[in-house]
Amino acid sequence: MYAPKFTITNKILKNIGIIEASREIIDKAPLLPYYEKQFQDDALIRTVHYGTHIEGNELNLTQAENVIMGKDVVARQRDIQEVINYRKVIQFIGDLEEELKEKTTKEVSENIIKELHKLAVKKILSTETIGEYRKKQVVVKNSYTGKISFKPPLSVAIPFQIKDLIAFINSTKESDIHPVLKSGIVHYELVRIHPFLDGNGRVARALSTLILFLEGYDIRKFFSLEEYFDKEAQRYYEALQSVEKNDGDLTKWLEYFTEGLAIELSKIKDRVEKISIDANLRAKLGGRPIMLSNRQLKIVEYMQKAGFLQNKAFESLFPMVSEDTILNELKGLQKVGIIRKQGVTKAAKYVMK
Secondary structure, three states: OOOOEOOOOHHHHHHHHHHHHHHHHHHHOOOOHHHHHHHHHHHHHHHHHHHHHOOOOOOOHHHHHHHHOOOOOOOOHHHHHHHHHHHHHHHHHHHHHHHHHOOOOOOOOHHHHHHHHHHHHOOOOOOOOOOOOOOOOOOEEOOOOOOEEEOOOOHHHHHHHHHHHHHHHHOHHHHHOOHHHHHHHHHHHHHHHOOOOOOHHHHHHHHHHHHHHHOOOOHHHOOOOHHHHHHOHHHHHHHHHHHHHOOOEOHHHHHHHHHHHHHHHHHHHHHHHHHHHHHHHHHHOOOOOOOOOHHHHHHHHHHHHHOOEEHHHHHHHOOOOOHHHHHHHHHHHHHOOOEEEEOOOOOOEEEEO
């Protein structure tokens, strides 16, 4: 069975810590159905757009969104089809997660990998190559620079290496590997094997996401790693190539992979917290709309975490901002009934009302 080689570094530990802390907040955030759908739709659009753009798709984010929504877009037919296909790939792994939830064993099969490929390249590759392993030797090129990234194994080795990968995915012995690391390992290994003539990157990223879903890390389907990969595509390719350069050691790749999820979930956590604050305030104010400044939002966020605010914390909270300015912001919050002041001296506390 496939046995990955890597070291748990301080970088990986730090990234996993951020991922776990963010996941806890996101999973437990009491969001309204409107916001829930908004976050999921946003993640879907970014996943589909950036997941195809990194492969050379020329549609922009707005065009990709329009295609997903069924609107007409004037563009190259292949680009449109790639977006339609990857939308179906993401829907497939979401449906599969729901289906496998009902089963005692959540196993990934060879047929699932082939189905991901069929969906990803429908109407793009010839029918005889869709969902079928390649029969010839190929090289993998960086879609931005055109340079050869690496040479995958011979075609005769593909069925055996895929079976090894599936055994690794489904093995209970690997349960001590953190789900995020397992997802990253699977992502790399499928790219390395490169089992299909085309569409391997999309299949690898989709399979990697499916692993997270099945391991309890769907995180409300709010996240998209594809944007992180595409924004600095050169880093993505270099991180993948680092494994071969380091004699099969996945450490550098996993540092890069976990960093991406840590960054993505941190951004979502911040958005969720701001919405939660806004929803809580509206409830306290009987549902009436309120307009808070950025400083006031930051004050409320700080108080909800720390429990109170005192003058001595002003400087660390707002460097280079005068005390009078901060006091005016606090007066505004007191006026609308969001906070109240306890005491009259400089040691007084401001607390949520």
